Amino acid sequence: MTENWDQIGIPARPESPRRDGISASAVSRRFGQVHAVEHMDFHAPAGRVTALIGPNGAGKTTLLLMLASLLAPDSGTITVDGLDPQHHSAEVRKRIGWMPDTLGVWESLTAREILTQIARFYQLPKAGIPQRVTAMLERVRLSDLADQPARVLSRGQQQRLSLARALIHDPSVLLLDEPASGLDPGSRVELRVTLRQLAAEGKSIVVSSHVLSELDEIADAAVFVNQGKTVRHQTTDEASASGRRYAISATDGTALAAKLTELGLAFRVEDGRRPAVSLVLLNDDDAARLLRDLVLAGVGVSSFAPASGALEETYMNLEGERR
Numbered sequence: 001m002t003e004n005w006d007q008i009g010i011p012a013r014p015e016s017p018r019r020d021g022i023s024a025s026a027v028s029r030r031f032g033q034v035h036a037v038e039h040m041d042f043h044a045p046a047g048r049v050t051a052l053i054g055p056n057g058a059g060k061t062t063l064l065l066m067l068a069s070l071l072a073p074d075s076g077t078i079t080v081d082g083l084d085p086q087h088h089s090a091e092v093r094k095r096i097g098w099m100p101d102t103l104g105v106w107e108s109l110t111a112r113e114i115l116t117q118i119a120r121f122y123q124l125p126k127a128g129i130p131q132r133v134t135a136m137l138e139r140v141r142l143s144d145l146a147d148q149p150a151r152v153l154s155r156g157q158q159q160r161l162s163l164a165r166a167l168i169h170d171p172s173v174l175l176l177d178e179p180a181s182g183l184d185p186g187s188r189v190e191l192r193v194t195l196r197q198l199a200a201e202g203k204s205i206v207v208s209s210h211v212l213s214e215l216d217e218i219a220d221a222a223v224f225v226n227q228g229k230t231v232r233h234q235t236t237d238e239a240s241a242s243g244r245r246y247a248i249s250a251t252d253g254t255a256l257a258a259k260l261t262e263l264g265l266a267f268r269v270e271d272g273r274r275p276a277v278s279l280v281l282l283n284d285d286d287a288a289r290l291l292r293d294l295v296l297a298g299v300g301v302s303s304f305a306p307a308s309g310a311l312e313e314t315y316m317n318l319e320g321e322r323r
Contacts, residue, residue, distance in 0.1 A: 020082060021045040021204030022067055022096075022173045027076030029062055036062040038228040039076070044206045046081075046172070049199050051219035052208040053315055059228040060208045061101075061177060067206065068098040068175050080173055094122065097171035101178040103158040107151035111142050111161050114150060115168055122169040136164040141190075155182030163194075173204045180211050192218050212312035222311050224318055231318060239310035246287060247307035249276040251300035259297050263290070270307075278307050 024042040028035070037059040044050035054060050065071035066078060069085040069092055078085055085092040106114055115133040124132060137143045140160040145153060153161065159182050166174060176195075180188050195218055199205050209215060215222065216236065224232040250256035253275050260267050260277065267279040281287045287304075294301050308316065 021048070022078070022080050022175075022206065024063065024067060024073075024078045025076055027063070027066060027073040027078060029066060029071065029073050035228050037066070037073075040225065040228065041230050042067070042223050043233075044173070044204045046204045047199055047202050048220040049195055049205040049207060049218050051215045051222040051311065052206060052225065053212065053215070053222050053311065054225040055319070057227075058225045060225060062228075063225070064175050064177055064206070064208060067173075068096055069093060070098070094169065095172045097166035097169070097174045099162050099166040099174070099176045099179055101181060103150060103162050108149055110147045110149055111137065111153070111164075112146040114161065115164055118165050118168050124169060132168065136168055139167070139194075140164045156184055156187055159183055160187070163191075167198075171203070174198060174206065176205070176207045176209075178209055179207060180209060180214055188214060212315060213309045215311050216309035219311070222314070224315065226318070232314070234311075234314060236310060239314050241283070242310070242314065243280045243282040244310050244313045245278050245280050245307040247276050247278045247303070247305060248294075248301065249274050249303045250294075251302055253277075255299050256294070256301075259294060259299050263293065265290070274303075276303070280313075 021044045022042075023044075024040060026039045026041060027037060028039055029037045040059065040063060042052070042063060052060050052063070062071065066073050067080075069078075069080075069089065072086075080092045080095050083092050083095075106117075109117070112133055115136055116129055119129045119132060120126075134143075134146075137146050140163055142153075142157065142160055142164065145157065150158065150161065159179060163176075163179065166176070179195075180191060183191060192214065195205055195207070199220070207215065207218060216239075219236055221233070221235040222239070223230060224234070247270060248256065256277060257267070257269075260279065265279055267277045270276045270278050281290065291301065291304050294304075
């Protein structure tokens, strides 16, 4: 449900020339002799969730810091809703909500005090700040802990507070660095629902995460990066259409392998606690057809499920190509 921002201390935001999310074109950044980002391209449109995926050291955090206007690129351009941060820095900052991978400073302050101070930094109307803070605490389920020091909050609770801090000024672009870190399964589901709701409200959402299975349910598209460069843009639908790996186990592994061979399917034996094989299937119809064929052939299938998400499959394929 879209909130009435005027009633909770958020003044109407002046419209920019465009509302097309956040983009980076050929941005580069180096630290001494280290090229953290080299001619990287990135676009996260409004109303969509865009995943930023890559291994450690790929340049993800450096890119996010540049997108958040906390770090200037050595070259290239960045725009936020069509605005250049170098010429419209104040307006761009108002449009960006930044959630780093840790809560950071002020751990002696309470959750309410932290959100109140951030609201003041963004110069929200003073009369509306208390109501706005209360609304954000309710949205992230921290009302009962509102007056506890941030240092006593669990990792997951601090993550929820960090999300509220990023949302306090109603940004049009939300940049999240490992937002699911430390969250329990229930909170991860809530995060997925919240991010989809925010995208439906027209916000541009960027999520950098190593939990790729979560991104299949959150993201509309993904940008894959490695060694400081963009290596692939792909929608979630495109990733799904490329196939994913399924893991299959049976009471009789020999019978399973024989039937897969008879069907002309390439598979590999997986090491693990329970013997299993895995193979790539192009879509759900192929998976349903194979399961039917195995059952009709009398193979005692004990488990049959995706071994990885669609985006994870793309990531692993890219890693294999790189090696």
